[in-house]
Amino acid sequence: MTFPRIDLLVAPPDATDLVLLVHGGQESSREAAGAWRAAILRMWPFAVAARAGAPGAAVGMMRDRYRGWNGPDADPVADLRVVLDRLPARITRVQLVGHSMGGRAVVAVGNHPLVDGVLALAPWLPGGEPLVPMRGPVVFAHGTADRITSPAQTAAYARRLRASGVPVALLSVADDDHTMLRRSPDWNALVRDFAAGTTYKPSLDPDHVDQLPHSKHANNPLRGVLDIARARLTLRIVGQL
Template sequence: MSCPGVDFVRRPAGATDLVLLAHGGSEHSHADPHRWRPALLRMWPFAVAARAAAPGAAIGLLRYRFRGWNDAGDAAVDLRTVLDELPPVLSRVFLIGHSMGGRAVVAAGDHPRVAGVLGLAPWLPAGEPLTALRPPVTFVHGTDDRMTDPATTMAYAGRLRAAGTPVTTYLVRAEGHAMLRRAPEWNLLVADSVRAALGGSASSDRQASRDVVVEELPAGRHRTSTAAAVGGIAIARLRLPIRSRFRTGR
């Protein structure tokens, strides 16, 4: 892909809000991030959850030029380019990112169009530059994650709080990086965060706009099998075909 862009799975006429989902990737790779990669497919259930939470908003998936972050932070560069060049009518953007996408939405979260950030198992290594994010800001991490480190996520959240930004942080007990063991819980967190950011009311007692140092979600809630979670991803992909595409540099 020569230019970054957005694959829209929903774009109602006159929509001014956009929920933009950024998928994970690799530390170093200039390979093509084709649309059937598991990292991108994993975001489709979150697109379904966002559509239900904000029926008047556009829903889109960020498309990078490369699979990797690379030395230049390519995923964040691509996201900033997209935010700069989106049609002016899309004036308020809520960012949701997983893994490398979580790092990208944090790095680009000070863009004037951004109206909140949700990081799902975000890759926030020690020493990551602090970004002046606007609330709501929420980070969610599984306690069994071996790909990205929950401790560095919580440390970054602590630095944000010290700088005056309220942050909600959740630890999901007995969950790994792919977010498959407790998929319904992740979907609910996404829906609540979208509602909190775009003006709706949350469907549960969790509100993404609160300043919560760490709330740990018990292991016994909303468990599912990996096979069921993978099936849910396939169903979500079929339910939400790509309706239109936006590419930068036009």
């Protein structure tokens, strides 16, 4: 049997903060979440970005037991709670960055006492998803060309959260899809700024939407693929939690 864990990619010995990257998956599967799956590889450039934004923090990659959400079992949520509950005492603050199914998972555990910020990238937030009073800055970002998860459902969840009194920053990422490759530099900048604590200010305005700034280096999916390759060559797993 496999167990959920955090693979540390950046580990300053005196770090008290952790930026935790939570990968995507699929609706149903109990196959192992292998390290070379596209959903996990896509998160590696965000480790580089998080290191740039918070150089004193540890940066870790969540490793779920399974590829799937798996209905009411919500395995990625159970896994994430397990690793948060068993973090060493020196870690006193966690920022969560999740993509797709991982975005749904970080929202679900956003009220954990260690969590101080949630960034959900192209999250999978189906209708009727339970509202969670998340802690710290809450930021949702979704590409307008996403056909895998729904930008409209993300906006609907943000409106529900705002109506409940939780401020949310909602970002529209023009012309990008679920892979987040076309505008990879812009997504990286968002993760960097989130880790640095300089991201968009959450709002209670039900319909407020910000646009993710479009850099001159965007609109090139190949650049996004090269970002993954560079990050995979630059970083390595230096420990586990």
